[in-house]
Amino acid sequence: MYIISVYSENQVGLLSSISNIFTRRGINIESLTVFPSEFPGIHHFTFRAITTERAAQQVVGFIEKKVEVVRAFCFPDNATSAAEHGILEEYLKNRNQ
Amino acid sequence: MGQRLTGAEILLESLIAEGVDTVFGYPGGSIITVYDKMYHYTDRLRHILVRHEQGAIHAAQGYARATSRPGVVIVTSGPGATNVITGVADAMVDSTPVIVIAGQVGNAMLGTDAFQETDVVGMTGPIDKWTFQIRRPEDVAPAVAKAFHIASTGRPGPVVLDFTRDAQVGLADFEYHPCTHIRSYALPAPADEEAIEAAAKLIDEAERPFVVYGQGVVLSHAEEQLKAFLKKGGIPAASTMLGLSALPSDFPYYVGMAGMHGNVASNMMTQQCDVLIAVGMRFSDRVTGNPTTYAPKAKVIHIDVDRTEIGKIIPVEVGILGDAAEVLERLTARIRFSFHDEWAALARRYDRVEAEKVTAPETKPSDGPVNMGEVVSTVAELSERKAIIVTDVGQNQLMGARYSRFAQTRSFISSGGLGTMGFGLPAAIGAKTGAPDRQVCVFLGDGGIQMTIQEFGTIMQEHTAVKIILLNNNWLGNVRQWQELFYDKRYSQTQMLNPDYSLIAQAYGIRYRRVEQRSELEEAVREMLDAKEAFLLDVHVREEGMVYPMVPGGRRMDEILLNKDEWFVDGE
Numbered sequence: 097m098y099i100i101s102v103y104s105e106n107q108v109g110l111l112s113s114i115s116n117i118f119t120r121r122g123i124n125i126e127s128l129t130v131f132p133s134e135f136p137g138i139h140h141f142t143f144r145a146i147t148t149e150r151a152a153q154q155v156v157g158f159i160e161k162k163v164e165v166v167r168a169f170c171f172p173d174n175a176t177s178a179a180e181h182g183i184l185e186e187y188l189k190n191r192n193q
Numbered sequence: 194m195g196q197r198l199t200g201a202e203i204l205l206e207s208l209i210a211e212g213v214d215t216v217f218g219y220p221g222g223s224i225i226t227v228y229d230k231m232y233h234y235t236d237r238l239r240h241i242l243v244r245h246e247q248g249a250i251h252a253a254q255g256y257a258r259a260t261s262r263p264g265v266v267i268v269t270s271g272p273g274a275t276n277v278i279t280g281v282a283d284a285m286v287d288s289t290p291v292i293v294i295a296g297q298v299g300n301a302m303l304g305t306d307a308f309q310e311t312d313v314v315g316m317t318g319p320i321d322k323w324t325f326q327i328r329r330p331e332d333v334a335p336a337v338a339k340a341f342h343i344a345s346t347g348r349p350g351p352v353v354l355d356f357t358r359d360a361q362v363g364l365a366d367f368e369y370h371p372c373t374h375i376r377s378y379a380l381p382a383p384a385d386e387e388a389i390e391a392a393a394k395l396i397d398e399a400e401r402p403f404v405v406y407g408q409g410v411v412l413s414h415a416e417e418q419l420k421a422f423l424k425k426g427g428i429p430a431a432s433t434m435l436g437l438s439a440l441p442s443d444f445p446y447y448v449g450m451a452g453m454h455g456n457v458a459s460n461m462m463t464q465q466c467d468v469l470i471a472v473g474m475r476f477s478d479r480v481t482g483n484p485t486t487y488a489p490k491a492k493v494i495h496i497d498v499d500r501t502e503i504g505k506i507i508p509v510e511v512g513i514l515g516d517a518a519e520v521l522e523r524l525t526a527r528i529r530f531s532f533h534d535e536w537a538a539l540a541r542r543y544d545r546v547e548a549e550k551v552t553a554p555e556t557k558p559s560d561g562p563v564n565m566g567e568v569v570s571t572v573a574e575l576s577e578r579k580a581i582i583v584t585d586v587g588q589n590q591l592m593g594a595r596y597s598r599f600a601q602t603r604s605f606i607s608s609g610g611l612g613t614m615g616f617g618l619p620a621a622i623g624a625k626t627g628a629p630d631r632q633v634c635v636f637l638g639d640g641g642i643q644m645t646i647q648e649f650g651t652i653m654q655e656h657t658a659v660k661i662i663l664l665n666n667n668w669l670g671n672v673r674q675w676q677e678l679f680y681d682k683r684y685s686q687t688q689m690l691n692p693d694y695s696l697i698a699q700a701y702g703i704r705y706r707r708v709e710q711r712s713e714l715e716e717a718v719r720e721m722l723d724a725k726e727a728f729l730l731d732v733h734v735r736e737e738g739m740v741y742p743m744v745p746g747g748r749r750m751d752e753i754l755l756n757k758d759e760w761f762v763d764g765e
Contacts (some may be wrong), residue, residue, distance in 0.1 A: 097655065104377065105376070107378050108314065108316065108326065109314040109318055109324065109326070112315060112318065113318035113319060113324075116318065116319040117319075120319070154501065154505065157500055157501035158499070160500055160501075161499070161501060163323045163343055163375065163377060163378045164377050165376040165377055166376070188376070191376045191377075191379070
């Protein structure tokens with residue numbers, strides 16, 4: 097089981113476009129949550145899916161290719177990461193000029 | 194504060210602000226406002242009226258590939274939008290910058306199954322680089338600006354704007370600001386120094402280095418950087434199909450095209466090299482055959498602007514994320530001057546075998562019907578390698594790729610990844626529209642030409658002087674070839690009863706000549722190339738024509754069929 101954690105701009109149609117990345121590769125989404133993140137204007141999606149690490153990483157790459165996606169991460173099982181918040185904070189600081 | 198305009202006018206003003214002077218399109222109910230305003234813009238914006246929306250998008254693709262500027266398509270909602278879908282998918286996999294503006298019903302009617310309403314955002318999202326529904330007139334200019342930025346930067350691709358009627362007719366202040374920054378969309382950063390260092394070390398230590406480059410070289414305008422890199426490293430190089438023409442065909446380090454129907458030297462050297470440097474290519478299955486047996490002796494260095502391509506198919510020793518021009522320049526500065534003469538000379542040995550077993554019988558036969566390769570090489574020779582060569586898909590494409598010769602970049606336009614039959618004719622119209630001073634020749638089969646043959650109407654109306662070479666064998670030749678080789682000659686649904694193309698050409702006012710004998714070929718090609726207007730050259734070619742060499746699907750790249758009965762054997 098992998099958790100794929102996605103931070104993105106709030107954009108109509110993005111959820112279906114991201115979930116398509118899973119379905120095209122025959123990966124079932126076991127659970128999904130969407131909520132506003134602590135960063136203004138940025139939504140946080142978390143997907144749980146049964147897949148391999150390689151496939152999870154590829155999915156993350158393709159999700160990050162979506163223009164509105166700020167960053168995506170994947171973790172095995174249900175490990176959580178405080179690191180991603182740090183990475184994102186740093187990224188947004190740079191990108192917001 | 195800017196002028197107050199309707200969203201439809203803002204669209205047209207924004208396109209002009211982006212430097213667009215030509216659009217390809219087809220009007221309809223949900224885009225009629227834009228066409229109404231366009232009436233007053235004919236001095237600044239040329240609109241090419243196609244005969245089917247698929248023609249518009251393939252023309253825009255041809256335009257973009259010939260000029261390096263994004264192609265623009267304007268169509269209506271519903272069927273107008275769904276008719277461009279094939280081209281959107283094609284442009285995505287072939288990294289072609291196109292911007293599709295599709296009309297959409299009014300905001301209040303969205304989701305009601307209104308007349309000509311369809312879910313454009315939902316349909317195009319998975320197959321394009323960016324989709325956006327414009328619902329308010331004030332969002333038009335920023336959306337167009339973002340569309341151009343996204344379509345043409347990074348790894349280019351198609352963008353779709355779903356333009357609702359409310360946004361078209363509503364008023365807003367117009368001021369245009371090009372987009373240079375999107376918070377969630379990072380432009381390619383300079384490549385990682387450590388990766389460049391590691392790659393340079395591998396290249397310097399290599400005894401049999403080999404480059405396979407793709408369209409990324411063309412897209413990043415890295416042709417000169419590639420030449421400098423190859424010269425300094427003394428490295429032989431092969432092109433993917435979409436990379437063709439990035440290096441001149443007679444460039445000393447160029448060994449030919451890689452892949453299923455590529456040159457023997459390219460594929461054999463891929464299997465023997467000790468370091469493979471992949472530049473702006475994506476290891477398509479048409480290039481790798483069975484990927485687990487691809488380049489088995491090589492440490493792979495992969496340079497690509499798209500992170501997801503690195504390691505996607507072929508595991509890499511060093512991945513360099515970055516723009517090809519920048520990476521090659523820095524890599525060239527780092528590597529030593531090297532010579533690999535003995536290794537590079539292998540190419541000539543393989544070329545001799547291919548010339549004797551494949552090329553000579555295909556292009557210089559002494560009797561029998563005209564061969565496809567013979568037609569292509571005659572066009573290459575008589576056009577002095579200066580033409581933009583466009584192809585459809587199938588044997589015409591493989592022959593076009595194998596036997597065309599190029600002197601300048603952006604001279605080969607074909608549907609690579611999606612393999613879209615019907616692409617050729619409209620793409621040629623787009624290429625000629627974008628590069629009116631160049632000779633544009635398109636090779637088509639009798640199958641593919643009929644998929645978009647309605648675009649003869651566009652040629653007639655716009656006086657587009659494309660040279661159409663129909664390799665007519667009354668078969669869906671590429672499928673027939675597979676049926677002959679792998680399906681026990683069960684020719685299921687591949688034979689075609691064709692119309693009299695002379696009458697079709699006549700109906701559209703297109704000059705026409707039929708060639709049935711070898712003795713007429715050269716003079717007919719000359720007549721076609723000299724013509725100032727569009728020309729259809731209908732060449733009746735050998736019915737059972739085959740494209741060789743061929744690495745059958747899923748094989749190793751050194752398992753090469755030279756003809757029906759003979760496998761290539763790597764003898765000394």
